[in-house]
Amino acid sequence: MELFDLVLIWAFIIGFGVIMYVVMDGFDLGMGILFPFAPTEEDRDTMMNTVAPVWDGNETWLVLGGAGLLAAFPLVYTTVLPALYIGVFLMLAGLIFRGIAFEFRFKANTSRYLWNWAFAGGSTVAAFAQGAVVGSYIQGYEITNRVYTGGALDWLTPFTVLTGFGLLAGYALLGSTWLIMKTEGRLQEWAYRITIPLLLAVLGVFAIISIWTPFVDEMVKDRWFSNITLIWILPALSLLCAFQIFRSVRNRFEGMPFVATLGLFIFTYLGLIVSRWPYVVPPDITLWDAASAYESQLFLLIGLVFVIPVVLAYTAWTYWVFRGKVRAGEGYH
Numbered sequence: 001m002e003l004f005d006l007v008l009i010w011a012f013i014i015g016f017g018v019i020m021y022v023v024m025d026g027f028d029l030g031m032g033i034l035f036p037f038a039p040t041e042e043d044r045d046t047m048m049n050t051v052a053p054v055w056d057g058n059e060t061w062l063v064l065g066g067a068g069l070l071a072a073f074p075l076v077y078t079t080v081l082p083a084l085y086i087g088v089f090l091m092l093a094g095l096i097f098r099g100i101a102f103e104f105r106f107k108a109n110t111s112r113y114l115w116n117w118a119f120a121g122g123s124t125v126a127a128f129a130q131g132a133v134v135g136s137y138i139q140g141y142e143i144t145n146r147v148y149t150g151g152a153l154d155w156l157t158p159f160t161v162l163t164g165f166g167l168l169a170g171y172a173l174l175g176s177t178w179l180i181m182k183t184e185g186r187l188q189e190w191a192y193r194i195t196i197p198l199l200l201a202v203l204g205v206f207a208i209i210s211i212w213t214p215f216v217d218e219m220v221k222d223r224w225f226s227n228i229t230l231i232w233i234l235p236a237l238s239l240l241c242a243f244q245i246f247r248s249v250r251n252r253f254e255g256m257p258f259v260a261t262l263g264l265f266i267f268t269y270l271g272l273i274v275s276r277w278p279y280v281v282p283p284d285i286t287l288w289d290a291a292s293a294y295e296s297q298l299f300l301l302i303g304l305v306f307v308i309p310v311v312l313a314y315t316a317w318t319y320w321v322f323r324g325k326v327r328a329g330e331g332y333h
Contacts, residue, residue, distance in 0.1 A: 003098075006297045007287050010072035011280075013304060017065030019269050022317075023262050024058040024173070027051070030175025032123020033168060034097055034194070035116060041069070043187045044116065046326055048102065049222035050182040057315055059095070064311070071300045073144065075290035079281050082148040083141050087133045087155050094126030124168065131167025135160030138272070140282035157213060161264040170265065173198040177258040179244070182326050188254075195249050195257060203242055206268070210235070234271040238264055246313060 028051040070077055074149045081088065101118035108115050134156060139159055142150035163226040176198055181192035241263035278286045291297065 006294060009301065010297055011287050014065055014068045014072065015273065017061050017068060019266060021061035021065060023265055023310055026171045027174040027178040028055045028058065029123045029127045030171035032119050033127060033172045035120040036174050039186060039190050040164055046187055047179065050326045054318055056320055060311055072297055073280060073290040074292050075285065076280055078143065079143055079146055079148050079285065082149055084133055084136065084155055086152060087129050091126050091129035094122045094129060098122030098126060101130045126169045126288035127168050128164040132156060132160040134167065135163030137282065143281065146285065162205065163209060166209060168202040169198055169205060174261050176219060177261045181255050181258045184325055184327065196246060199242060199245050209262060231274050234267050234274065238267040241267065256272055272305065
């Protein structure tokens with residue numbers, strides 16, 4: 001097997017890990033974002049109970065993607081991480097704070113309102129930081145001789161603030177469609193009501209980012225607008241998923257809004273990959289430039305051949321065991 005093949009295999013593994021994290025941890029982050037706006041405290045209990053059995057396992061994919069990236073493409077860490085120290089710190093702090101609030105809220109009585117805000121705040125900060133990091137990846141980094149030479153806050157620009165708010169709206173949309181699928185009664189009706197406004201917010205931000213991106217990234221401008229090719233099928237499929245969300249909510253379908261929202265995220269993610277391929281550190285470091293030694297990639301790949309099926313199996317089993325509706329007063333805790 002040639003190095004070329006291993007680089008592509010590892011790129012697929014890490015890309016798969018990232019999208020699995022985004023779609024699986026996205027809906028419980030989205031519920032955290034929506035948490036302060038829930039109709040009642042009983043509804044907030046139900047919201048938490050819908051994700052209590054699965055939220056820890058969802059974050060497995062973040063660990064897998066991060067560890068795999070360090071092992072297979074170490075140059076990414078030495079060049080990109082210095083540019084994103086503050087953003088990554090905010091993301092991890094938000095995830096930690098959210099996790100602590102998640103567990104303590106179930107035990108608290110008089111201080112429960114504080115843990116409500118901690119859960120919502122941690123989820124919001126983590127989601128915004130993730131969106132801003134994605135925006136910084138789109139706009140590129142100041143790299144000289146494979147060393148980051150920019151400032152500590154170069155990742156935070158008006159463009160990355162917009163992508164941060166865009167991901168907040170996207171995660172909230174995932175959260176609302178998850179609630180449609182997993183709840184009933186008053187809480188489900190509330191989720192139906194907020195889903196269309198959230199969808200419109202996501203589409204609005206998506207449109208602004210699409211118009212703005214060619215002005216911050218010449219590569220995207222050349223790839224998407226110089227030659228009209230089949231890659232335009234990806235945004236078309238994203239819009240088709242958005243239409244399906246709207247149609248499903250209007251027809252009061254329960255599972256389809258969540259499935260269509262997953263499709264919206266997946267096709268948008270694929271569009272981002274196509275826009276940057278094969279550059280892993282914009283503007284000019286490719287996957288092959290950043291790859292570790294062939295022997296290292298092969299050794300770690302042998303381990304992942306066993307690990308990934310196990311992770312997929314226990315994830316699928318967990319979702320199967322805890323399938324169905326979560327009613328008020330019932331739940332994992």
